[in-house]
Amino acid sequence: xxxxxxxxxxxxxxxxxxxxxxxxxxxxxxxxxxxxxxxxxxxxxxxxxxxxxxxxxxxxxxxxxxxxxxxxxxxxxxxxxxxxxxxxxxxxxxxxxxxxxxxxxxxxxxxxxxxxxxxxxxxxxxxxxxxxxxxxxxxxxxxxxxxxxxxxxxxx
Amino acid sequence: xxxxxxxxxxxxxxxxxxxxxxxxxxxxxxxxxxxxxxxxxxxxxxxxxxxxxxxxxxxxxxxxxxxxxxxxxxxxxxxxxxxxxxxxxxxxxxxxxxxxxxxxxx
Numbered sequence: 421x422x423x424x425x426x427x428x429x430x431x432x433x434x435x436x437x438x439x440x441x442x443x444x445x446x447x448x449x450x451x452x453x454x455x456x457x458x459x460x461x462x463x464x465x466x467x468x469x470x471x472x473x474x475x476x477x478x479x480x481x482x483x484x485x486x487x488x489x490x491x492x493x494x495x496x497x498x499x500x501x502x503x504x505x506x507x508x509x510x511x512x513x514x515x516x517x518x519x520x521x522x523x524x525x526x527x528x529x530x531x532x533x534x535x536x537x538x539x540x541x542x543x544x545x546x547x548x549x550x551x552x553x554x555x556x557x558x559x560x561x562x563x564x565x566x567x568x569x570x571x572x573x574x575x576x
Numbered sequence: 577x578x579x580x581x582x583x584x585x586x587x588x589x590x591x592x593x594x595x596x597x598x599x600x601x602x603x604x605x606x607x608x609x610x611x612x613x614x615x616x617x618x619x620x621x622x623x624x625x626x627x628x629x630x631x632x633x634x635x636x637x638x639x640x641x642x643x644x645x646x647x648x649x650x651x652x653x654x655x656x657x658x659x660x661x662x663x664x665x666x667x668x669x670x671x672x673x674x675x676x677x678x679x680x681x682x
Contacts (some may be wrong), residue, residue, distance in 0.1 A: 493644040520642045521608055528651075529636040533629065535593035535654035542644040575644075 456546065457523040462516055465523045466564075469514045470554050473562040480565040482553045491545040492575025499538035500555040500563070510537040512556045519549030546574045580675040582663050587680050588655035596627065596635075599648045600665050600673055606641040622647065622665045622673075630659040655681045 457465075466475065483497035502510045509532045515525040525543050537555065545551070548571045554564040583597040600622065607619025621643075627635040634653045653661075658681045665673040 497650075517642050521606075522641045524640045525642040526640060527638045529633075530651075531634070533632065533634040533654055533656070534652055536652040538652060539635075540648075540650040542648055544642045544644050 456519050456521060459518070462518045462523045462552070465516060466514070466552070466554055469512070469524070469527060470556055470562040471560060473556070473560055475554055475562045475564040477564065479563040480553050480555050482551065482565040482567045484551055484567050484569050487570045487572065488545060489572045490575060491547070491571040491573055493542045494545050494569060494571075494575075495540065496543050496551070497538070497540040498553045498555075498565075499536075502537045502555075502557070504532050504535055504537055506532050507558075509558050510534075510555050511558050513537070513539070514554045514556070515543070516552040516554070517543065517545055517549060518552065519547045520545065525551075544575045545569055545571045547571050579673050580663060580665065582661075582675050582677050584661055584677040584679055585655075586678075587682065590655060590657070590681050592655045593652050594655050594679075595650060595652055596661070597648070597650050598625075598627075598663055598675075599646065601646055602665070602667075602673075604639075604641075604643060604645045604647065608641065620668055622667050624666045625649070626664050627651070627653070628662045628664075629653060630657065655679060657681050 479501045481499045485494065488494040498513060500510045500513065502508065510530060513528045516523050517525050528539060530537060550566050550568050552564060552566045554562055556562050580600040585594050588594050602622050604622060605617055605620045609617045611617055621639060621641060623639055625637045626633050635651045658679060661677050661679060663675045
């Protein structure tokens with residue numbers, strides 16, 4: 421009665437199968453260390469958040485240090501030229517870091533009540549890369565700016 | 577000590593654009609880091625922020641992993657009327673950190 425002698429629970433065969441599955445999973449990125457986003461990931465993130473509008477240059481000013489010694493906390497300031505009236509205002513501002521594991525940094529929703537389309541925050545940058553700001557207007561138009569930051573010590 | 581600090585002018589003229597500064601103590605753990613044993617440290621981020629002026633949202637933000645620990649933010653709003661500004665940060669587990677400030681508008 422060999423069946424009765426078999427150890428209950430996970431046998432050798434199942435264990436092998438499970439480890440093979442785990443290996444496949446980790447190769448797909450599930451368990452691997454964070455890779456940087458690909459340009460396609462960034463483009464897709466921009467497209468998703470900018471509502472498919474073509475991002476035009478202008479109107480957006482992105483303030484970042486040229487060289488960031490500590491990538492864990494990089495000051496960022498973004499401002500958008502807009503009267504911020506009921507008829508003409510910035511609806512959202514999105515920030516993307518092209519060389520980070522996850523390209524979207526943050527999305528801000530504002531409106532005429534903001535008075536001024538501007539904010540500052542501190543962000544993490546894993547390596548030297550381009551940071552991108554995209555502003556979406558109430559009429560659906562999108563404007564963007566890009567700036568390269570040289571990172572001495574990455575912080576992700 | 578509260579985890580959050582906000583700076584709002586105590587007084588403003590009606591229609592004036594005021595600057596608001598906020599800071600909140602939070603590790604903003606990304607879930608991408610590993611401890612010294614090589615085990616992944618679970619993600620715990622603040623995922624959203626909202627500032628309400630007498631109940632109306634005037635500034636909202638959705639954070640992703642690239643926002644620094646202890647997020648500091650500066651933004652603006654129009655002083656419309658006297659009242660209360662409420663600030664709420666929400667983390668991945670739905671836990672909220674709240675702070676408020678009053679303003680008198682003349």
